[in-house]
Amino acid sequence: MLRVAIAVLALFFGTAASAQTQVPSNSRLKTIASTKVIKLAYRTDARPFSFVNDNQPVGYSIDLCKLVVASIERQLNAGSLKIEWVPVTLQTRFSAVASGKADMECGSSTVTLGRMKEVDFSSFIFIESTGIVVSKTANIRSFADMAGKKIAVASGTTNEQAIITQIKQQKIEATVVSVKDGPEAIALLESGNADGFASDKLLLVGAKFKNPDAFMMLPDDLSVEPYGIGLPRGDWAFRLAVNTGLAQVYRSGVILNLFAGWFNRVGLQMSPVMRVVYGLGALSD
Numbered sequence: 001m002l003r004v005a006i007a008v009l010a011l012f013f014g015t016a017a018s019a020q021t022q023v024p025s026n027s028r029l030k031t032i033a034s035t036k037v038i039k040l041a042y043r044t045d046a047r048p049f050s051f052v053n054d055n056q057p058v059g060y061s062i063d064l065c066k067l068v069v070a071s072i073e074r075q076l077n078a079g080s081l082k083i084e085w086v087p088v089t090l091q092t093r094f095s096a097v098a099s100g101k102a103d104m105e106c107g108s109s110t111v112t113l114g115r116m117k118e119v120d121f122s123s124f125i126f127i128e129s130t131g132i133v134v135s136k137t138a139n140i141r142s143f144a145d146m147a148g149k150k151i152a153v154a155s156g157t158t159n160e161q162a163i164i165t166q167i168k169q170q171k172i173e174a175t176v177v178s179v180k181d182g183p184e185a186i187a188l189l190e191s192g193n194a195d196g197f198a199s200d201k202l203l204l205v206g207a208k209f210k211n212p213d214a215f216m217m218l219p220d221d222l223s224v225e226p227y228g229i230g231l232p233r234g235d236w237a238f239r240l241a242v243n244t245g246l247a248q249v250y251r252s253g254v255i256l257n258l259f260a261g262w263f264n265r266v267g268l269q270m271s272p273v274m275r276v277v278y279g280l281g282a283l284s285d
Contacts, residue, residue: 047206105230
């Protein structure tokens with residue numbers, strides 16, 4: 001499906017303008033054009049956005065980044081680009097881009113003003129929400145029932161801040177248990193050392209529980225999480241090239257098949273909000 005999408009985009013935007021026009025000498029585009037290598041950071045534990053299958057990075061964000069790379073190839077008019085895959089974690093995803101180890105971060109990263117102090121972001125690629133998974137036998141049916149409970153959440157994430165904010169706003173006496181990542185939170189929940197695991201909802205759907213049928217997701221939407229592709233801070237030329245690629249994907253309609261291919265399988269249909277996100281990102285040339 002991805003190969004067909006790239007072919008469609010190549011035909012549809014075969015006359016795309018060169019991205020090399022007035023590109024600053026310190027832009028990543030210059031290095032990418034000269035080395036013919038583009039470095040993409042990926043997560044191994046962010047299913048269905050970025051994970052590993054048969055030793056290859058796969059996922060919605062991975063496929064979208066590949067389409068953007070195909071667009072950058074056309075914009076540079078410099079032949080094929082080799083993708084160098086750079087594995088990252090929750091803790092290293094932004095520093096990898098900032099330090100030059102990666103050019104783009106293709107995962108499930110929420111755009112925030114604080115993070116913009118370290119990296120820039122592309123146009124939005126998805127809108128998520130923080131949710132909580134609990135045991136079906138715990139008699140917990142909403143966030144209000146988390147009073148007196150322990151909620152495991154990855155440290156330093158927007159999910160952690162969302163839970164802290166909701167606890168204060170709803171005046172609930174719950175304990176936030178900060179962990180390194182999702183697998184650690186799952187271990188705490190499955191062992192009974194935590195009563196809930198908070199993360200982005202689709203990441204919770206894709207999480208690997210030993211007995212998935214023993215857990216359920218609460219109905220509460222506890223935050224708004226707009227995702228973007230992480231980019232080098234201050235590199236307007238590279239950001240423009242990436243957003244140009246996204247706009248082409250959105251305008252061509254290829255995004256509809258990409259969305260359906262990854263999310264329909266988990267019962268997620270395209271919402272009016274996502275249609276607005278794609279519509280706003282489909283900027284004209």
